[in-house]
Amino acid sequence: MTKTITEKIFSRKCGCDVSAGDMMVVPVDAAMVHDITGPLAVEMFYRMKGEKVFDPEKIIMLFDHQVPADSITAAENHIMMRKFAKEQGIHNYDIKEGICHQVALETGKIMPGDIVVGVDSHTCTYGAVGAFSTGIGSTDMGFVLRFGSLYFRIPESIRVEAEGRFASRVGPKDLIMKTIGDVGADGATYRAAEFMGGAFEDMEIPGRMTCCNMAIEMGGKAGIVPPDEKTKAWLSQWGDVNAGDFDLKPDEGAAYAGKVEYDVGDLVPQVAVPHNVDNVVDVDEVEGTRLDQVFIGSCTNGRYEDFVEAAEVLGDRKFSDDVRVIAIPASKTEYLKCLRGGIIEKFVEAGALFEAPCCGPCMGGAFGLIGVEEVSLSTSNRNFRGRQGSTKGEVYLCSPATAAASAITGVITDPREV
Amino acid sequence: MKIWKFGDDIDTDAIIPGRFLTIYDPKELASHAFEGTRDEFSKDASAGDVIVGGRNFGCGSSREHAPIALKGAGIEMVIAKSFARIFYRNCINTGFLPVVCPEADKISEEDIITPHLDEGYLDVSGKKYITEPVPEFLSKIVEAGGLVEYARSMDEVETCIK
Ligand code: SF4
Numbered sequence: 165m166t167k168t169i170t171e172k173i174f175s176r177k178c179g180c181d182v183s184a185g186d187m188m189v190v191p192v193d194a195a196m197v198h199d200i201t202g203p204l205a206v207e208m209f210y211r212m213k214g215e216k217v218f219d220p221e222k223i224i225m226l227f228d229h230q231v232p233a234d235s236i237t238a239a240e241n242h243i244m245m246r247k248f249a250k251e252q253g254i255h256n257y258d259i260k261e262g263i264c265h266q267v268a269l270e271t272g273k274i275m276p277g278d279i280v281v282g283v284d285s286h287t288c289t290y291g292a293v294g295a296f297s298t299g300i301g302s303t304d305m306g307f308v309l310r311f312g313s314l315y316f317r318i319p320e321s322i323r324v325e326a327e328g329r330f331a332s333r334v335g336p337k338d339l340i341m342k343t344i345g346d347v348g349a350d351g352a353t354y355r356a357a358e359f360m361g362g363a364f365e366d367m368e369i370p371g372r373m374t375c376c377n378m379a380i381e382m383g384g385k386a387g388i389v390p391p392d393e394k395t396k397a398w399l400s401q402w403g404d405v406n407a408g409d410f411d412l413k414p415d416e417g418a419a420y421a422g423k424v425e426y427d428v429g430d431l432v433p434q435v436a437v438p439h440n441v442d443n444v445v446d447v448d449e450v451e452g453t454r455l456d457q458v459f460i461g462s463c464t465n466g467r468y469e470d471f472v473e474a475a476e477v478l479g480d481r482k483f484s485d486d487v488r489v490i491a492i493p494a495s496k497t498e499y500l501k502c503l504r505g506g507i508i509e510k511f512v513e514a515g516a517l518f519e520a521p522c523c524g525p526c527m528g529g530a531f532g533l534i535g536v537e538e539v540s541l542s543t544s545n546r547n548f549r550g551r552q553g554s555t556k557g558e559v560y561l562c563s564p565a566t567a568a569a570s571a572i573t574g575v576i577t578d579p580r581e582v
Numbered sequence: 583m584k585i586w587k588f589g590d591d592i593d594t595d596a597i598i599p600g601r602f603l604t605i606y607d608p609k610e611l612a613s614h615a616f617e618g619t620r621d622e623f624s625k626d627a628s629a630g631d632v633i634v635g636g637r638n639f640g641c642g643s644s645r646e647h648a649p650i651a652l653k654g655a656g657i658e659m660v661i662a663k664s665f666a667r668i669f670y671r672n673c674i675n676t677g678f679l680p681v682v683c684p685e686a687d688k689i690s691e692e693d694i695i696t697p698h699l700d701e702g703y704l705d706v707s708g709k710k711y712i713t714e715p716v717p718e719f720l721s722k723i724v725e726a727g728g729l730v731e732y733a734r735s736m737d738e739v740e741t742c743i744k
Contacts, residue, residue: 187744211734527600546642
């Protein structure tokens with residue numbers, strides 16, 4: 165029987181013929197927990213009569229949403245998780261490494277063909293290296309911590325095919341936002357998005373991460389790019405690539421539940437306007453929108469490449485005095501690359517706050533919140549009402565290039581025109 | 583019993599905003615449910631109330647705080663045209679039944695709902711609206727009262743068997 169990438173991953177893992185719609189209990193190769201949803205997962209583990217976790221080596225634990233602890237309750241959650249890690253022999257990356265999804269991939273524990281779960285909806289990011297990865301709730305994670313496996317309904321897949329070359333200052337974020345606008349916020353619910361074609365083959369891993377990260381914004385259970393030589397080279401920085409299944413491809417004639425196709429050469433910068441991620445327009449439709457804050461960072465666009473893209477637009481200019489620019493790299497590794505590449509100096513001189521790796525304002529939990537009637541332009545992945553602070557504020561989403569151009573002018577601006 | 587009617591794409595940031603995620607107590611979470619988007623909810627919701635949503639109810643983050651907050655507010659049932667995947671699963675796991683009803687948008691706050699889920703429908707002020715069955719393996723979890731209770735009865739799980 166012909167198979168999608170998703171069906172292949174589950175079939176190989178289970179050693180039997182698995183197809184979309186099957187319901188099975190499947191062992192996981194890695195499980196990620198962080199400071200927000202982790203404490204409840206630990207509680208559930210104990211409530212399920214858990215004593216020892218299934219395999220401490222396969223658990224990736226870190227704190228990123230509220231770091232350094234921004235409240236006493238956050239500090240208490242961190243204490244509880246630290247204690248759990250110690251008792252169970254789990255390595256805890258604590259507050260030092262950065263955002264869960266970036267850090268998880270940098271551990272080298274996630275390889276193509278793996279099945280990975282995380283207590284965070286953007287766990288779908290790891291499809292950038294050809295893993296099947298999906299976000300779960302805390303009770304499900306309690307189950308995983310105890311048994312090392314979880315129930316899955318093997319999803320059908322939709323195919324996102326992109327060919328061509330991006331025009332200057334247009335990139336993966338514009339492509340994925342365009343796709344979400346077309347597919348809709350629930351168009352891929354219960355499905356995996358498999359990203360294929362020349363544009364994805366040409367794309368480096370950071371860009372693939374941006375695309376897979378946002379698969380959940382169309383309801384996707386996972387987003388996957390077939391692994392290749394680029395994947396192998398990127399992963400070999402972190403771990404033993406011999407363990408990976410690098411020839412994962414869909415079979416010719418595999419059954420897909422839907423298909424969208426793009427020539428990325430035709431793409432212009434995209435913006436998601438409040439308050440839904442699928443509310444996507446060409447940048448010219450919202451040009452001139454007044455801004456109070458610009459955020460460049462998050463697990464979607466907080467990598468060195470994203471800051472380089474923004475810095476290139478910035479050139480020798482300064483950010484507008486009318487906006488607060490907050491820049492936050494996704495991990496310590498990315499932070500150091502920015503430091504050594506002169507990005508931090510450039511951003512700070514232009515007027516930005518350059519913070520240490522963490523989620524920052526992305527989720528409106530820690531710092532950088534917006535107030536009543538304030539407008540934020542953000543390279544993150546969600547613009548829900550109240551996501552970055554006041555429910556009477558507004559969040560627009562865009563690429564790093566568009567964020568930088570807009571931070572210079574103080575209003576939403578086409579990056580090709582500055 | 584009061585019906586709380588919502589539209590499409592109600593996200594988990596609306597159900598419980600990010601700044602309250604350090605809280606785990608159901609009652610305390612409930613006191614912040616829909617804060618800023620529907621402030622009267624936390625004041626007026628009471629035991630036995632029902633939420634009726636449109637498409638894609640519960641989209642967004644994996645925070646289990648969302649179903650817990652609704653449960654803490656006394657909500658007995660969430661009925662929607664469709665649910666986002668993680669929220670649906672979180673409801674089942676916390677022992678809280680999400681009801682998929684393709685005609686949910688026709689329900690108004692003035693209606694009276696009598697569920698007949700075993701027979702696969704809701705009686706809505708005398709009209710019969712079909713509900714979708716819960717997938718078989720999930721109904722075992724619901725019957726057990728949630729995933730915790732279900733898991734407590736097991737010592738190990740068999741994997742990779744269809
Ligand atoms: S950066 Fe934002 S989307 Fe990513 S994990 Fe953190 S809060 Fe979630």
